[in-house]
Amino acid sequence: xxxxxxTYQPTLSAESVTMQNEIAMAEEIKDxxxxxxxxxxxxxxxxxxxxxxxxxxxxxxxxxxxxPSGCGKTTLLKSLNRLTDLHKELKVSGQIIIDGQDIMKxxxxxxxxxxxxxxxxxxxxxxxxxIYKNVAYGLKLKGIRSKKLIAHSVETNLKRVGLWNExxxxxxxxxxxxxxxxxxxxxxxxGLAVKxxxxxxxxxxSALDPISTKIIENLFxxxxxHYTIIMVTHVLRQALRLADHVVFMYYGEIIEQGHPDExxxxxxxxxxxxxxxxxx
Amino acid sequence: MNxxxxxxxxxxxxxxxxxAYSVVLILLYLLIVVFNKGIGALSWEIxxxxxxxxxxxxxxxxxxxxxxxxxxxxxGATVLAVFxxxxxxxxxxxxxxxxxxTQNTIRFFLDALWGIPSIVYGxxxxxxxxxxxxxxxxxxxxxxxxxxxxxxxxxxxxxxLKTIPVELQEASYSLGSTRTxxxxxxxxxxxxxxxxxxLLLAFGRGIGDAASVLFTAGxxxxxxxxxxxxxxxxxxxxxxxxxxxxxxxxxxxxxAAVVLTVIxxxxxxxxxxxxxxxxxxxxx
Numbered sequence: 006x007x008x009x010x011x012t013y014q015p016t017l018s019a020e021s022v023t024m025q026n027e028i029a030m031a032e033e034i035k036d037x038x039x040x041x042x043x044x045x046x047x048x049x050x051x052x053x054x055x056x057x058x059x060x061x062x063x064x065x066x067x068x069x070x071x072x073p074s075g076c077g078k079t080t081l082l083k084s085l086n087r088l089t090d091l092h093k094e095l096k097v098s099g100q101i102i103i104d105g106q107d108i109m110k111x112x113x114x115x116x117x118x119x120x121x122x123x124x125x126x127x128x129x130x131x132x133x134x135x136i137y138k139n140v141a142y143g144l145k146l147k148g149i150r151s152k153k154l155i156a157h158s159v160e161t162n163l164k165r166v167g168l169w170n171e172x173x174x175x176x177x178x179x180x181x182x183x184x185x186x187x188x189x190x191x192x193x194x195x196g197l198a199v200k201x202x203x204x205x206x207x208x209x210x211s212a213l214d215p216i217s218t219k220i221i222e223n224l225f226x227x228x229x230x231h232y233t234i235i236m237v238t239h240v241l242r243q244a245l246r247l248a249d250h251v252v253f254m255y256y257g258e259i260i261e262q263g264h265p266d267e268x269x270x271x272x273x274x275x276x277x278x279x280x281x282x283x284x285x
Numbered sequence: 286m287n288x289x290x291x292x293x294x295x296x297x298x299x300x301x302x303x304x305a306y307s308v309v310l311i312l313l314y315l316l317i318v319v320f321n322k323g324i325g326a327l328s329w330e331i332x333x334x335x336x337x338x339x340x341x342x343x344x345x346x347x348x349x350x351x352x353x354x355x356x357x358x359x360x361g362a363t364v365l366a367v368f369x370x371x372x373x374x375x376x377x378x379x380x381x382x383x384x385x386x387t388q389n390t391i392r393f394f395l396d397a398l399w400g401i402p403s404i405v406y407g408x409x410x411x412x413x414x415x416x417x418x419x420x421x422x423x424x425x426x427x428x429x430x431x432x433x434x435x436x437x438x439x440x441x442x443x444x445x446l447k448t449i450p451v452e453l454q455e456a457s458y459s460l461g462s463t464r465t466x467x468x469x470x471x472x473x474x475x476x477x478x479x480x481x482x483x484l485l486l487a488f489g490r491g492i493g494d495a496a497s498v499l500f501t502a503g504x505x506x507x508x509x510x511x512x513x514x515x516x517x518x519x520x521x522x523x524x525x526x527x528x529x530x531x532x533x534x535x536x537x538x539x540x541a542a543v544v545l546t547v548i549x550x551x552x553x554x555x556x557x558x559x560x561x562x563x564x565x566x567x568x569x
Contacts, residue, residue, distance in 0.1 A: 093383030116461040124459035133474040143460040
């Protein structure tokens with residue numbers, strides 16, 4: 006993470022010093038971790054899925070969770086918006102602090118908390134409705150009733166994911182009439198419409214062809230300016246292309262983490278070395 | 286492929302073929318027998334007129350009372366069963382999603398209820414009717430048939446909901462939906478085509494059942510105007526006509542059976558068509 010220093014500059018006016026300080030502070034906030042996971046454990050009757058996870062997730066970065074199947078990447082991702090609550094067999098303990106608030110505490114407004122995190126699953130799951138209604142769904146849940154505002158948001162978010170030109174003439178068509186790649190972008194637009202700050206992506210390109218994969222990857226690169234993206238992937242090259250920070254997991258534990266160039270090119274642990282050799 | 290595998294393949298293919306086509310053949314045979322015996326006696330008068338005096342002893346008139354009565358009864362029972370069945374199925378699949386054991390226990394009881402013979406429902410309905418001091422009536426019949434088809438409907442809705450991918454629910458929750466919003470705005474829509482099919486099949490089961498209404502719905506030559514009047518049903522009408530010693534009356538029983546079969550076939554085809562129509566939005 007970037008270390009910020011504040012130095013006195015006598016040649017500058019008081020106003021410009023204030024402005025510089027504000028920029029510096031803004032930079033500092035931007036670099037501060039948005040999610041802080043402390044001692045997170047997820048267990049089932051058969052054993053632990055996540056073991057004492059401690060992780061800081063920086064703001065406006067792409068954090069890639071890497072590791073073999075069954076190592077707990079998806080469980081970690083779903084713990085972040087408490088979708089683990091849907092499974093009684095999962096016993097979750099620990100702290101997940103998002104913007105200073107522990108979301109694991111009882112009495113949380115789960116709807117509002119989840120709206121802050123867009124979710125993109127392995128396969129796109131558009132809602133059983135038209136393209137337009139898919140994007141408008143979250144807005145209506147937020148209580149937005151103005152048709153003009155909804156229409157504007159639908160257009161804006163479909164444009165953001167590069168889908169507008171492809172669907173503008175058939176917004177009333179079923180979302181399922183789109184190709185898988187288009188559906189995945191629609192799901193992203195649907196998530197963005199509710200103005201999240203974090204995007205959770207669980208192998209979002211695993212069902213897509215190379216062209217659609219590239220579109221999603223490019224989108225993620227653009228979106229990270231405004232969002233924190235936490236992505237699960239098995240594809241090492243994808244991690245190298247996208248990640249600002251890689252977290253390697255194995256059997257429910259974080260084994261190594263750091264910049265992709267550091268940990269994927271010069272792994273320190275034998276487990277990661279072996280995984281990279283097998284993966285390649 | 287070696288010889289053993291070829292023989293295995295052939296045996297399996299033959300058994301599957303025979304099993305599949307025997308079902309079709311049995312249905313075709315049933316239809317042929319019913320239509321063959323009934324079509325001669327079928328007339329506009331039978332379908333569109335009420336029985337005149339002594340209909341079951343060879344008098345004139347028709348079975349309009351039973352056709353309309355069956356519709357009243359099945360429609361009422363289906364509406365009642367839907368009001369109980371749909372929330373129950375949604376409750377099992379949404380609110381109890383974390384309680385697998387409770388879900389399975391409820392499903393076990395529903396399956397057990399499904400397996401109870403309809404005459405038992407009839408007897409139960411009769412006991413309830415006596416307890417509340419009700420007469421054999423459309424209302425008592427509706428309640429009894431609703432009891433009969435509710436477990437069928439709940440399990441059918443439940444099976445539809447079980448096929449909905451959990452990721453779709455997660456997508457809905459991640460957009461900020463509550464459990465109720467997810468149930469009503471996502472699961473209901475996703476399962477709608479399946480619900481229609483289940484609904485029409487339950488309606489078909491209701492319209493074709495005789496035993497459950499034997500003691501509860503009564504029988505009349507008229508079309509009921511209020512819920513506390515007795516009602517005639519097609520299965521009972523067929524039963525009474527078939528019990529007659531008069532050949533012409535027995536022939537008319539087959540004509541009534543043709544009417545009932547045609548209604549059931551229309552319901553089945555409608556279920557398929559509606560299901561196809563409403564499945565355009567759903568994820569497969």
